[in-house]
Amino acid sequence: SLFYANLDTCLKLWEGLGYYRRCNNFYKSIKIICVHHKGIVPSDRRTFLTLPGVGEYTASAVLSIAFNKPYPVIDGNVTRVVSRVLGIKRITNYNKKRIKNYLETIIDFQNPGDFNQAMMEIGSLVCKPLKPLCHKCPFSRKCFSYKKGAPEKYPLKVIMKPIPHYNVVVAIIWEKNKFY
Numbered sequence: 488s489l490f491y492a493n494l495d496t497c498l499k500l501w502e503g504l505g506y507y508r509r510c511n512n513f514y515k516s517i518k519i520i521c522v523h524h525k526g527i528v529p530s531d532r533r534t535f536l537t538l539p540g541v542g543e544y545t546a547s548a549v550l551s552i553a554f555n556k557p558y559p560v561i562d563g564n565v566t567r568v569v570s571r572v573l574g575i576k577r578i579t580n581y582n583k584k585r586i587k588n589y590l591e592t593i594i595d596f597q598n599p600g601d602f603n604q605a606m607m608e609i610g611s612l613v614c615k616p617l618k619p620l621c622h623k624c625p626f627s628r629k630c631f632s633y634k635k636g637a638p639e640k641y642p643l644k645v646i647m648k649p650i651p652h653y654n655v656v657v658a659i660i661w662e663k664n665k666f667y
Contacts, residue, residue: 489514489517490517490518490521492514494511494514497510497514498510498511508540509540511539511540512538512539512540512541513540515538515539515540516538516539516540516541519538519539520538528549528553530550530553530554530556532546532550532556532558535549535550543561544560544561544562546558547559547560547561547603548560548603551599551600551602551603552600552603552604553600555598555599555600556599557591557594557595557596557599558599559587559590559591559594559599559602559603559606560603560606560607561583561586561587561590562607562610563610564606564607564609564610564611564614565586565590565603565606565607565610566578566583566586566610566642567610567614567616567641567642568606568609568610568614568626569586569589569590570582570586570632570641570642571614571619571626571630571631571632571633571638571641571642572589572626572629572630572631572632573585573586573589573631574631574632574635574641575641575642576640576641576642576643577642577643578642578645590606609624609625609626614626614638616639617639618639619638619639621633621638
């Protein structure tokens with residue numbers, strides 16, 4: 488079992504997958520779950536969020552899929568779908584709350600894990616960033632951006648400022664065991 492495995496062995500097995508911090512966090516989480524939770528993965532959101540490396544996205548995904556808890560999973564694909572449906576152009580903190588609130592009202596309480604996976608798939612395969620397949624989308628009848636005929640304009644792309652590049656020249660003057 489992973490509980491008894493050596494971390495170096497786990498990291499070796501993880502080799503090639505990248506994100507070694509995930510392996511470390513997973514390893515630490517297994518130890519915590521076994522020691523503090525009698526080997527049972529916590530189904531309580533607050534407790535689950537205390538595990539190393541677990542944030543909102545992971546907690547919502549695991550709790551909805553494994554424990555049938557109605558927490559919406561919000562990734563880039565889901566954000567795009569809901570932004571287009573609601574007509575949200577800018578992803579501000581206020582609009583992030585609107586997206587979450589909307590998802591909380593439409594989530595399937597009987598099958599929240601299936602709902603979350605379906606939303607991510609719609610964003611990935613149908614409501615694509617470019618050339619969305621609106622005619623295949625289950626939201627098209629009530630989609631603001633589709634009705635406007637401009638789904639690719641929602642949400643606006645965030646334009647990143649270029650990272651400044653500085654050329655720096657350094658010289659050291661050393662004479663008779665002294666630096667100037």
